[in-house]
Amino acid sequence: MALRLPRIGTSQIVALAVILLANWVVSPQFFDIRLQDGRLFGSLIDVLNRGAPVALLSIGMVLVIAMRGIDLSVGAVMAICGAIAASLADSHALPVVLAAALGAGLACGLWNGLLVAVLGIQPIVATLILMVAGRGIAQLITEGRIVTFTSPDLAFLGGGSVLGLPTPVVLTLGMMALTLAIVRGSALGLMIEATGGNPRASALAGIGTRLITVAVYMWSGLCAALAGIVASADILGADANNAGLWLELDAILAVVIGGTSLFGGRFSIILAVVGALIIQAMNTGILLSGLPPETNLVVKAVVVLAVLLAQSPRIGGHLAGLGVLFSRKKP
Amino acid sequence: MNFRALLLASAVSGTLFSVGAHAADMTIGFSQIGSESGWRAAETTVSKAEAKKRDITFKIADAQQKQENQIKAIRSFVAQGVDAIFLAPVVATGWDSVLKEAKEAKIPVVLLDRDIDPAGKDLYLTAVTSDSVHEGKVAGEWLVKTVAGKPCNVVELQGTVGASVATNRKKGFEDGIAGASNVKIVRSQTGDFTRAKGKEVMESFIKAEGGGKDICAVYAHNDDMMVGAIQAMKEAGLKPGTEVLTVSIDAVPDIFKAMAAGEANATVELTPNMAGPAFDAVIAFKEKGTVPPKWIQTESKLYTQADNPMSVYEAKKDLGY
Amino acid sequence: MLATSPPAAGAAPDLLALIGFSKSFAGFTALDRVDFTLKVGEIHALLGENGAGKSTLIKAMTGVVARDAGTMRLDGIEIAPRSAEEAVRAGIATVYQEVNLAPNLSVAQNLFLGRQPTRFGLVREGEMRRRARALLAEFGLSIDIAAPLESYSVAIQHIIAIARAVDQSARVLILDEPTASLDAQEVEVLFAVMRQLKARGIGIVFVTHFLDQVYAICDRITVLRNGRLAGSAPVADLPRLDLVRLMLGRELSAATGRRPPHEARAPSTAVAAFRGLGKTGYVVPFDLTLRAGHVVGLAGLLGSGRTETVRLVFGAERADCGAAQVAGQKASIGSPREAMALGFGYCPEERKTEGIVAELTVRENIVLALQARRGALAPLSRREQDAIAAKFIRLLDIRPPDPERPIGLLSGGNQQKALLARWLATAPQLLILDEPTRGIDVGAHAEIIKLIRDLCAEGMALLVVSSELDELVTYADEVIVLRERAHVARLTGAQVEVPAILAAIAEVPSSASPPVRAA
The missing domain is CATH 3.40.50.2300 (Response regulator)
Structure with a gap:
């Protein structure tokens, strides 16, 4: 096992900066920001706003992955919760709508958590069940059509702004702050890292690993629910077929770019969110560049490869001049 | 003997198909892809309405995006001895054998919305699609x-x-x-x-x-x-x-x-109304022996x-x- | 036959001779110039404690690992297999404890896997079945050879694996702990097969933890210790006591065998008492009382039930019978969390897989158990964590004294000290240590033993598993000896001496009843 000093996230920040600069090169007005109807307006704001759903997913996903798990169901949970929110929006008050949608997300997470922690099913299999079934559930809720709503309260969560910032950005920052406060403010973070790093040792040290496992899957479900609400609020409707489609993969990628190992252990919530921004900055850059759409996926693959290579202990270590640290033999 | 020749022969002799049948006694089976989009759901709704308008007994089988389900549905329609089969094919290939079975049972097949691989052209009566x-x-x-x-x-x-x-x-x-x-x-x-x-x-x-x-x-x-x-x-x-x-x-x-x-x-x-023209083609074929063109193009109406x-x-x- | 000694008069000729086998892994010497000789028709026990080098020796002679030095002769011809397949072709077959055949294939298919009789490229099913039936008949086994392998008991599976190995013209058969999961009757069936093979002139290397079995079937014993040859002798020349002494490396002498005089301590209060605690197939029910300021030692050979005993006490394994009393109150211990709530602590033997979290820092590893006991919602502040880490780094002299270093980068001894610190930080009433001095350097040994004495003096109750009997007798007030998963002797006061412990470990069970194992 490669043992490293605590990460400081240099490579992620550098990668984000490089991609933002590249965007500026292909699109000179990239950093232009103006105020439009009391709301900040510009490509940089788009990156934050469009990156919000994946950033929200990655906040939950990073905890699951730190516990040596994975949650493939988040995209489908987004669709379910978005569908619930859109279906209720015009007939119920916002608190009811939010409670129903977030409650559904927690319930989905509880299901995943019980399958993993109590029944001992491998996480990738356990969450695959909901990934497949969840979209079907969402389609049942919307009866296969795009359910639209007009409620300005719910629409505000997607298209509104707080102090000039789009509401999804504010919600993501809020969720990140809340998660950081809970995880790092309590000893949960340490317990998650210990359990991910060595589950048997952690159980023998008295950590309630099952309970924590269920809790992180529920938190992942909650984050997915919020992402689903934001996605529905954004397009003033719930599109069960497409909402959150494949976003679980973007979220996993964001977590990995953020430096958390798929084998669990050390994690960083902030860097996972930075990872989500890296992905979105890249997407937005491709849209701005005017390149033909056939090249989108190729460009994305090359950039992701470059970012991950820069982080690899061998290459990144040399790049950062830290080669000594990584080549040092264990005493 | 190719299908077209068979159809012509049947139209002349009036022995192979029950020429002169009324739309009201007709039973038509429809193998629908599924309900993957709003348009698809509307097509199903409109098809039912169009069948009702013409007093046709209309049976819809939802294939849930699977060709094997569509093949099963067609076989079951053949077994039931329906008068015609509508098929919205989920993929373009792999229909030869099941469509041959329908042809052998002398049941005309009409494709809706999508075409199939050219190799099968003589296996269906007509295709109603948009361009x-x-x-x-x-x-x-x-x-x-x-x-x-x-x-x-x-x-x-x-x-x-x-x-x-x-x-x-x-x-x-x-x-x-x-x-x-x-x-x-x-x-x-x-x-x-x-x-x-x-x-x-x-x-x-x-x-x-x-x-x-x-x-x-x-x-x-x-x-x-x-x-x-x-x-x-x-x-x-x-x-x-x-x-x-x-x-x-x-x-x-x-x-x-x-x-x-x-x-x-x-x-x-x-238009979600692909079935309407298809019903008309089948009725004309059955009642008057009119062989429709191989492709019936639906109208692409502009709304402003x-x-x-x-x-x-x-x-x-x-x-x- | 230059290097081997001439065969003794009347003895069978040498079948397999290993000379000077050595193997190191990353600076650690697993085998150091080991010689080993197997005769025609001999059943030869290969014994040793954990880490003695048995597995490495087997792997080196079957080509699974490349040896650094040494030569091997089979029937006087030098061979050097580079893989398990080559070893089989040369005539050396191995059957491991975990039978590595395909459980879902039929018995016949398993017997001929990879070497099915074919004609024109097609498997001749009829021929294969006929031969399978004939082969198993040789071992007195008449079973349905078309049934999948997994439908038979582990013992039958072992015999099938042996039949397969022998049929591949094996001259030498290595059985690596074949009896570990068999009951007494199954062991007898296996022994019958082994005797039959012996009569055919096949040489058998038999690895086991059960000394009874060694004396029941083996002709010769070779003992390894710390990668070296500790001794090799015919069974008749090596009584049990001497064998145990060879395995544990004790030279009996008055000087080292006797512990320093213990001042008789007044019986203190019982911290915890267990009555009839046990689990079927795991450890036979036992009574155990742990007192403040007293050390109870657990001694026995590997697999005798020492670790199993402490895991039951700590709730790492759930007991299926028995009762516990902690501080005079009836208690139920179903998990490590419950044990910790009662003031227990447990340093497991497997430091890497069950102890440290390699990636986390020394500080985080030290505070882990205390934090777990406080619960996630009562976090230790960073300042408290730093203070605890600094205190124990100083107290236990953990090196390097850097609390922010990932613990995986520390030496074994320092990792062990950090794990002790993890539990000391919880101020336990009862501390359970499983092989606290295994795999650490000599300096750390002395420090940990001193620490055990100090903790005892401070009034902590300790339960210590150790193979280091010399050390154990210097600090234990009471030693419980285990054999065959049962507590067989309890030595107290002046009885706590190395010779007495060795005698108890080696003693032939007085009754003829079979040892208790998995049903």
Whole structure:
């Protein structure tokens, strides 16, 4: 096992900066920001706003992955919760709508958590069940059509702004702050890292690993629910077929770019969110560049490869001049 | 003996098919793909209504996007001895053997919405489909006519990369504007046929084209992406429908709402009524022995704000879109 | 036959001779110039404690690992297999404790897997079945050879694996702990097969933890210790006591065998008492009382039930019978969390897989158990964590004294000290240590033993598993000896001496009843 000093996230920040600069090169007005109807307006704001759903997913996903798990169901949970929110929006008050949608997300997470922690099913299999079934559930809720709503309260969560910032950005920052406060403010973070790093040792040290496992899957479900609400609020409707489609993969990628190992252990919530921004900055850059759409996926693959290579202990270590640290033999 | 010859022979002799049967005694089975989109749901609803109009007993089998289910459904229709089978094929190939079984049972098959691999052409009576190149062309011609010679920069929201509908609608639109040098496509990106991506791509188009001031018109390969694009324009302080012209394809109910509100200009209908022409072809074939052409093209009707969009919306909103 | 000694008069000729086998892994010497000789028709026990080098020797002679030095002769011809397949072709077959055949294939298919009789490229099913039946008949086994392997008991599976190995013209058969999961009757069936093979002149290397079995069937014993040859002798020349002494490396002498005089301590209060605690197939029910300021030692050979005993006490394994009393109150211990709530602490033997979290820092590893006991919602502040880490780094002299270093980068001894610190930080009433001095350097040994004495003096109750009997007798007030998963002797006061412990470990069970194992 490669043992490293605590990460400081240099490579992620550098990668984000490089991609933002590249965007500026292909699109000179990239950093232009103006105020439009009391709301900040510009490509940089788009990156934050469009990156919000994946950033929200990655906040939950990073905890699951730190516990040596994975949650493939988040995209489908987004669709379910978005569908619930859109279906209720015009007939119920916002608190009811939010409670129903977030409650559904927690319930989905509880299901995943019980399958993993109590029944001992491998996480990738356990969450695959909901990934497949969840979209079907969402389609049942919307009866296969795009359910639209007009409620300005719910629409505000997607298209509104707080102090000039789009509401999804504010919600993501809020969720990140809340998660950081809970995880790092309590000893949960340490317990998650210990359990991910060595589950048997952690159980023998008295950590309630099952309970924590269920809790992180529920938190992942909650984050997915919020992402689903934001996605529905954004397009003033719930599109069960497409909402959150494949976003679980973007979220996993964001977590990995953020430096958390798929084998669990050390994690960083902030860097996972930075990872989500890296992905979105890249997407937005491709849209701005005017390149033909056939090249989108190729460009994305090359950039992701470059970012991950820069982080690899061998290459990144040399790049950062830290080669000594990584080549040092264990005493 | 090929199928066509068989059909002609049967039409003359009147012995093989029950020529002269009335529509009212007819039973027709429909193997539908599933309900993957609003349009598909509307097609199912409209098909039922059209069958009822003609007093036809209509049996629908939902294949849930699986060819094996469709093959099973066709076999079961054959076993039941229906008068005709409608098939909306989920894929283009692999139909030969089951369609041969239908042919041997002397049950005509009509393809709806999609065609199958050319190798099977003699295995079905006719195909009722829309021409997606033509749809794009109608959209392009409307735009050329509307801008009337003024220069116009168009941004295009493509469907999913590689989907044949996207390729065709792109080609048709380019054909439609080919004669007008004043109309130019300045940006083209994929919005994956979804609202969310349509909105995101439009946001970036607006930023890339001077805050949207340089955009004269938006062309979207489907209405869903256009609904997203309209939101993006409104959020950027633009006025779609007046400052920026919009034209898209499908004619789903929500675009009529936008047209009624003056935020969208035109849509080209992909009619959900594929079954109507198919029923008529089957009835004519059975009653009079008229062999229909191999391809019945549905109408690609253009709707604009002048076509009382609210009433169209009311008519369409319960079709299942 | 230059290097081997001439065969003794009347003895069978040498079948397999290993000379000077050595193997190191990353600076650690697993085998150091080991010689080993197997005769025709001999059943030869290969014995040793954990880490003695048995597995490495087997792997080196079957080509699974490349040896650094040494030569091997089979029937006087030098061979050097580079893989298990080559070893089989040369005539050396191995059957491991975990039978590595395909459980879902039929018995016949398993017997001929990879060497099915074929004609024109097609498997001749009839021929294969006929031969399978004939082969198993040789071992007195008449079973349905078309049934999947997994439908038979582990013992039958072992015999099938042996039949397969022998049929591949094996001259030498290595059985690596074949009896670990068999019951007494199954062991007898296996022994019958082994005797039959012996009569055919096949040489058998038999690895086991059960000394009874060694004396029941083996002709010769070779003992490894710390990678070296500790001794090799015919069974008749090596009585149990001497064998145990060879395995544990004790030279009996008055000087080292006797512990320093213990001042008789007044019986203190019982911290915890267990009555009839046990689990079927795991450890036979036992009574155990742990007192403040007293050390109870657990001694026995590997697999005798020492670790199993402490895991039951700590709730790492759930007991299926028995009762516990902690501080005079009836208690139920179903998990480590419950044990911790009662003031227990447990340093497991497997430091890497069950102890440290390699990636986390020394500080985080030290505070882990205390934090777990406080619960996630009562976090230790960073300042408290730093203070605890600094205190124990100083107290236990953990090196390097850097609390922010990932613990995986520390040496074994320092990792062990950090794990002790993890539990000391919880101020336990009862501390359970499983092989606290295994795999650490000599200096750390002395420090940890001193620490055990100090903790005891401070009034902590300790339960210590150790193979280091010399050390154990210097600090234990009471030693419980285990054999065959049962507590067989309890030595107290002046009885706590190395010779007495060794005698108890080696003693032949007085009754003829079979040892208790998995049903």
